[in-house]
Amino acid sequence: MTTLLTKEAYYQIAEKLVLPSKSFINGQPYSAKSGKLFQTTNPATGEVLASLPACSAEDVDYAVSCAKAAWKDGRWSKQHPASRKQVLIKLAELIEANATELAVMESLDSGKTIYDCQLVDLHETVNCLRWHAEAIDKIYDQVSPASNNHLAMVVREPVGVVGLVLPWNFPLLMMAWKIGPALAAGCTLVIKPAAETSLTAIRVAELALEAGVPAGVLNIVTGSGREVGEPIGRHMDIDAVSFTGSTETGRRFLQYSAESNLKEVVLEMGGKNPCVVMDDVKNIDAVAQHIVNGAFWNMGENCSAISRLIVHKDIKDKLLEKVYGYADEWKVGDPLDPQFRVGPLVSKSHYEKVSSYLDDGKVLYGGKTHDGRYVEPTIIDVPSNSAKSAKEEIFGPILVVITVDSFKEAIEIANETVYGLAASVFTDNGTRAMRAARALRAGTVTVNSFGEGDITTPFGGFGQSGFGGRDNSVHAHDQYTQLKTIWLDLNTSEEEEV
Numbered sequence: 001m002t003t004l005l006t007k008e009a010y011y012q013i014a015e016k017l018v019l020p021s022k023s024f025i026n027g028q029p030y031s032a033k034s035g036k037l038f039q040t041t042n043p044a045t046g047e048v049l050a051s052l053p054a055c056s057a058e059d060v061d062y063a064v065s066c067a068k069a070a071w072k073d074g075r076w077s078k079q080h081p082a083s084r085k086q087v088l089i090k091l092a093e094l095i096e097a098n099a100t101e102l103a104v105m106e107s108l109d110s111g112k113t114i115y116d117c118q119l120v121d122l123h124e125t126v127n128c129l130r131w132h133a134e135a136i137d138k139i140y141d142q143v144s145p146a147s148n149n150h151l152a153m154v155v156r157e158p159v160g161v162v163g164l165v166l167p168w169n170f171p172l173l174m175m176a177w178k179i180g181p182a183l184a185a186g187c188t189l190v191i192k193p194a195a196e197t198s199l200t201a202i203r204v205a206e207l208a209l210e211a212g213v214p215a216g217v218l219n220i221v222t223g224s225g226r227e228v229g230e231p232i233g234r235h236m237d238i239d240a241v242s243f244t245g246s247t248e249t250g251r252r253f254l255q256y257s258a259e260s261n262l263k264e265v266v267l268e269m270g271g272k273n274p275c276v277v278m279d280d281v282k283n284i285d286a287v288a289q290h291i292v293n294g295a296f297w298n299m300g301e302n303c304s305a306i307s308r309l310i311v312h313k314d315i316k317d318k319l320l321e322k323v324y325g326y327a328d329e330w331k332v333g334d335p336l337d338p339q340f341r342v343g344p345l346v347s348k349s350h351y352e353k354v355s356s357y358l359d360d361g362k363v364l365y366g367g368k369t370h371d372g373r374y375v376e377p378t379i380i381d382v383p384s385n386s387a388k389s390a391k392e393e394i395f396g397p398i399l400v401v402i403t404v405d406s407f408k409e410a411i412e413i414a415n416e417t418v419y420g421l422a423a424s425v426f427t428d429n430g431t432r433a434m435r436a437a438r439a440l441r442a443g444t445v446t447v448n449s450f451g452e453g454d455i456t457t458p459f460g461g462f463g464q465s466g467f468g469g470r471d472n473s474v475h476a477h478d479q480y481t482q483l484k485t486i487w488l489d490l491n492t493s494e495e496e497e498v
């Protein structure tokens with residue numbers, strides 16, 4: 001899984017791939033009741049890859065009724081924790097056994113490079129499911145410090161039927177971030193993959209059934225946000241929704257909840273993530289490498305991507321020279337060829353959006369587009385943090401540079417955003433590093449590196465980047481469970497006092 005093949009080998013696998021053509025409900029392939037279809041295309045070529053059911057509210061109703069039946073009879077939640085653990089481990093193993101095919105399918109459907117799909121997404125997906133599987137029989141409930149005359153237990157129970165609404169930038173991995181803890185908790189699921197990238201979700205649902213996840217527990221409904229996402233958000237029999245995507249759509253889920261059954265809503269949304277570099281850094285090469293990776297990895301289609309480089313004026317030129325050098329290594333091209341680190345953007349409309357920011361500042365590096373699909377890694381200089389490209393989430397390989405005179409100014413500008421997902425700071429001054437880590441308003445702050453932590457650390461945002469819960473770590477289980485207090489009065493029994 002962690003070794004790359006040749007381009008020719010990936011093309012051979014692609015030719016033989018059997019692509020899903022149906023949704024997956026109650027353990028069966030499923031066509032929309034209306035019979036309608038939509039097409040999913042290969043972002044690298046614009047060619048149609050597959051046609052999938054364009055489901056709507058009536059199909060969501062059916063999926064929810066199956067998930068509810070599975071929830072009510074406890075076919076999953078009431079299994080012994082050790083047994084659910086084995087099933088989830090088996091699912092991780094099956095994904096690992098099919099990793100190369102899944103990586104190719106993901107690359108074809110999303111435009112993500114095979115380099116990333118194979119080495120990052122598939123690897124992390126398997127790791128995530130294994131981690132949550134192992135947690136199932138290691139998380140204990142609590143006994144509260146109530147009086148001697150009472151026994152007060154605080155137990156966690158699965159929340160019930162959960163809607164998972166997924167983005168297109170890490171289709172498989174975001175699915176794993178959510179199904180791992182949701183299945184670990186014992187919930188039953190109605191999953192809506194992004195319309196652009198539904199294929200791997202359907203394949204994983206098939207593998208889940210093979211692993212032993214009972215029919216009806218993990219259901220996939222394909223289609224658009226309006227036709228499938230909204231009915232999930234408004235459904236009276238869905239107890240919670242976990243969403244990853246744009247802030248605009250996240251807002252709608254709050255509205256849907258308020259106007260329906262007040263279901264719990266967890267939102268993981270956009271970012272405009274600052275990277276502060278101070279003039280005291282010594283290993284400029286390492287800093288430059290982190291910046292290039294943080295800004296251009298996954299074509300910048302990453303909610304935690306470095307999108308604002310806030311750099312001290314005394315180090316700016318020296319640092320940028322190094323950044324250009326490392327960016328030169330990120331070649332743009334065919335995503336199925338493992339030599340390329342930058343593929344096409346996910347869709348024509350997203351390409352139009354991203355390329356509209358290219359003339360928002362002075363282009364320092366890159367700036368070109370190719371085939372109406374690819375945007376080169378690009379660095380633009382802007383006069384201040386009020387530039388459009390410094391305020392809005394671009395979600396593409398465009399890094400905006402803002403020059404500052406002091407540490408104080410850098411932190412103030414870093415926090416001048418409605419978002420608060422991730423931030424990074426590079427400095428060789430330990431006190432400064434800790435001050436910055438405390439002062440930066442973001443769910444994840446990395447010091448002298450770029451990253452999102454790992455499966456052991458919670459991931460989520462401050463401000464308009466999200467709220468309601470966290471993905472990853474044991475904290476992710478809070479999204480899919482609710483607390484119950486069981487209070488026993490030991491004085492009212494007939495038993496003699498002892």
Ligand SMILES: NC(=O)C1=CN([C@@H]2O[C@H](COP(=O)(O)OP(=O)(O)OC[C@H]3O[C@@H](n4cnc5c(N)ncnc54)[C@H](O)[C@@H]3O)[C@@H](O)[C@H]2O)C=CC1
Nearest residue numbers: 166167193194224225229230245246249269270303393395
């Ligand atoms: N935080 C993140 O990881 C992501 C952020 N984005 C941001 O969002 C921008 C737009 O991308 P989109 O694909 O349009 O994101 P989106 O937020 O519209 O899509 C995310 C999910 O929500 C669903 N959805 C869309 N409209 C809906 C509605 N009205 N009701 C219910 N569900 C709905 C989509 O079908 C998809 O499954 C991107 O340019 C980027 O800035 C996009 C994807 C992921």
Ligand code: BAL
Nearest residue numbers: 169170244302303304
């Ligand atoms: N970087 C993983 C989370 C996201 O982009 O939505």
